[in-house]
Amino acid sequence: MTLIDRPGSGPTETAEHRTDDNRAGSVMPAPRVVPYGWHPGAALRVAVTVAALALAVAVADWAGLDVPGVIRIPAVLLGVFLLPGVPLVVALRIPGRALATALIVSTSLSVNILVTQTSMVLEWWHPARTQTLLAAVGLAASIAAFRTVPDNFRTGSLSLSRAHWTRTRLALLAALAVSLALFTVSARGIDVLKAGPYGVIALVGPWYFVGLALLVITIVVTLRATHIDHIVMAAAAALAVVYNTMLVAVATGETSVPTAFVHRGFAASMAAMHRLPTLEDARYSWAGFFSLAAHIQEAGGFADLTDVLFWAPVVFGPLMCFGLYAIGSAIGGNARIAWLSVVLYQAFNWYQQDYFAPQAVAGLGYVAILGTLLWQLRRAPLPTAAGVDRILPGRLGAALSVGRRTPGRVPGFGPGRTLAVGATLLLIITANTVSHQMTPMLTVLALAAFAVTGTTRYRTLWIAAGLVFAAWFSYGATDFWTGHLNSLFNEVGQIGYSVNRGVGQRLNGDPTYTTMQYLRIAASGLFVVVAFIGWLRFRRRRTWLISGLLCAAPFVLVALQSYGGEMIIRVFLFASPTLAPFVALVLVWASRSLRRLPTVAVTLLAIALALGVGVLETTNRGLNAAFESSTKAEDILTQGLINKIPPRSSVMVFSHAAHAVVPRRSMDPNAPTIGYIDSFPCLDNLAQCTENRRPDYVLITHQGIAMMDLQRGKPTAEMEADVAEILKLDDYKMFVDTDSVRILHFVDAPAVDLSAEVARSEGKDN
Template structure:
């Protein structure tokens, strides 16, 4: 087995494997020093932005984790990224909470730690590349199949870019994106499927091409609408820009403005990042956030898939299923997307340890097996000593602490996952869920009192009401236009089929020693249904959280069904053909499900610009009425303009508009589509209502663009 294979799987049959190369921590230290120097001299340009982003993602975590000399390159890198993010989250939170705004000194500290850690790691030989197991990595030759696969990927990229230039997103309706994409998109998906099948389905696995195919699939599925519009999807990202803008200007949190500020770690760190990068605000980070965050999530998800499937070939298929099945739109520029990567890194590390470590077998009666499972403790994986294990546990707790201060739901999931793993005897770090639970309660009590003070009846009101949570998460989604309701059924059927396949896959996997741990990771997200409805999103979040392990289990189920075809399944060319068709069908389903809400989730560039222009022009104290309460109109001026209390007009009437007495109203085609598809409003009704306000002399038109209508109150009205 090659060193590359060993590093990807994290196991090697007991042999110590190569850690990260010696140049990696040195390069991180150099980039951190360069980014800090650029911030000190206030250099301008994209190089500074990229250097700061690299520093925030890899320093000081990667050099520090390298000191642990973990026998897995994948685990080292993913923990290095998570530890770096955790460091910046906690350091930034400390700056804001302590009233000492110092991004540059913070960067100097991170750089110093990175330099020292890199020096010690290289000097001590901890990153010299597997002294105990030097394995030569063979160079993959460029045969005709690889050339064909790469050519297919190049063609797919060209077709995808062409599609972004010609697609008519304004025509998106109840059927979503799938109804407006042209032949170029279907051809691009087919080309990606062919390249992926050639890389994975032939006798020799071609990992670089498989990785490139998955990366291009992410871009096609996750970035098409944003690139075509020249503006990011999901308007909540603009709200986060407004939060970050306030923190960066005031260097503190606004008092009791939004419950999300009770978990402000992400917003604090983003404000520090914007300051160090010399950006005017965080808006430039929004467009490509889904693809970038998917790239960071890829390594832990691939590691989980390798642990579950037992090989890299099936793990790559699981990655394709994961990408196509992730229609939940939770990977935009938001706290949950960052913390989700950290959660996956923790889970991947623990599953890797369980898969590699000796675990006492469960024997005897059912009662004896249960009692043994509760108290059993897995051994140490090969290549990890007791000191390493203790330091690794402290590192995981450090990452968990940063999660606790950055998001309200994901840490609960991590605690539930670790608790279930401990209950089935598959967690060596048995104090970890308890320690994380204590941190969560401490932060909830002292760091987030604005969230729960006076609202305990709301927070605890859904506890145990599984039926209510299911109704708000599933039943309430079947509303609005008839065609839109049917398409929601496609979404649920797609995720439900993956869940059924995952259940079948676990039955095939159940005799493995790590099967209880995998079951714990799969089931833990669904325990959240009994605790909170989470504003009607809890069922969606459950599938989102379970997908990293659901996808590889579904792959096992699909592979078993494929093997039932007998000898025909393994005839020459059959795996490539079947994979091509399967990946193309899954990708089309990905476009269908992820792009269903395109009509009202998109934020065209002229809409974002109209909102920015309005915010830049109105005086302090101006009352603004956005069409949907949040979105592009909240990308700035968080406390200097007045937002209506009590929400916005769910039913737009003259009385509703008059009750808010707004100085300006922003209407958009996106909100009009939401009213039509989700609430059954007549086509064009919202804009017609705006024209009615103008015709009656109540408001006048300030700006009209293809996707935005800005109205100003008529003086004296």
């Protein structure tokens, strides 16, 4: 018996035992075995090309040769996302393009995370050597995988679809292109400095709504067609990600989530130090993502990862769609439900966790794991629960018997390949464990749910995942748990405390902004309620019980800890991939009840409903634009200040300063100290608070002022009056004054020359 695959406990793989995808217990003929998702020969040729290019870049680094960024950057990034996932998935013959892609990306990221994290922890940091190792392994694995491919699959191309390029498809793709153009024009016309309690929705012009309408019409028309056009839906889903994540970013030219700048600083510090800083930040206890980011920065030749921050959402978002599609297909049973699930996930995803962050990478791994297990459940023969029901007849006996069964293997997958799939999932779990605190805990709960309900062959995978988590928590996260031991235990079971930190404490500040927050709560609540109705309505599906538990599992985390007030948001985020298919099922069911109405009327109703949801999501997603959007001046001038001021200088920041995380703060023992407005008495009288603390420099940003206004309830006019009062004291002089940044210095502290940074922020030099 192995740790993860339990042999000999399921039925033989005969046609008589195979059950329908959606109806448990119904007998069906043997399904057609689809041997591959993507064409294996073409996929491996792509992998060989990427591996060879990445290896050439690494060899050039060894030789001291300068490789142009147009070659270096794609080689490094494509290697991170494709190697060694492509040859592994080809060798495993994972069917379905969505699931295959989800596993390709998540396994590739996992291997790269584990290799770079190991080199960082053991202080063997050498980007060229690491890149050589990763590329060489990817190349060797790709060549070896060719031997597993039948001769008739070794030639061919990566054809996205066999359908003809009809006028309808071309027209819909043209509509999406126009929608993208209108989005770009509208976004570039937004002045985020004018954002207030209503967020970005108050700033978008009419062209934005025209573009959004075109996107909505394309999605509705495609989903209501007799046959789903996957190319159009893929393009529409990608554009939905753009609309949902890039509005503020395109407006400012900077990433829209300020925490991304913190992560950039972590990666830059690790790249400069070649080791993990000690006792610096709790997130260094789960530094897998940051180790990979540091490797990308150095191997890719980036000065820093600012440009990567900008584009991260339109990379992570579309990649997430593959795993979402796989989950939706397994739960819903067809492509229409799967695509609708992908769209619905985006339509209610206001949580902003798809930026340059460990959560985004961990999310890719989590949906890949769920998609794989649900696919196996859908395809494998599932025996009737038996054993306990002989002793305890009735529903109780049947319920207890469920946990005793073990599904058979997926047709075409023998013991070796089934075990290899389980090992691949454990690889992803391990990478997530060293990269993120909460996702591995949820993964253990989800795997335990599969085991208890008898819906996976990997009955002990949850134990293996728990052991990996415990091992890393006791070794890698020592600095964290020794410093947070009281809170770790005190918060267990404190559901009210977690809810208060995640909801109650956020409903403060500006009254209008607080009222707008209820839109977010209502949207998430509606999503859960409709999904629950769908779960109750469609009870006869094979995946019904386990998918319901997967929806509920994230909410258990609320009882474990508050996660700094983030837990409530995270549980809705974690539940959304499995909630979305049930919402989709309800919508399809509701549309069928309207068959008596004219088709045009139903289509127009669907378009109106979808457009309303799109406007609601734009509102919810961009509600914090006033204090989350960053201008180039805020980023460039904050970095310049921290890097240029004298050693051991003190800086007082009015609100947060994510841009101030730079390598100097980790490497220089005489680094500047940064203080914040950490109490309401200080906030009530900023002039007196500043005078008492006597910082050498005072950093005031538009972002910080807006945060104090909307979240802390101190109006902007009062903040400005406090700043004017500080200047009247004659102890401080302003030496930088732009639209979004003001910097003051104490009369005895030097006025640092930031003229070059001001020019850069205004685009006056290169």
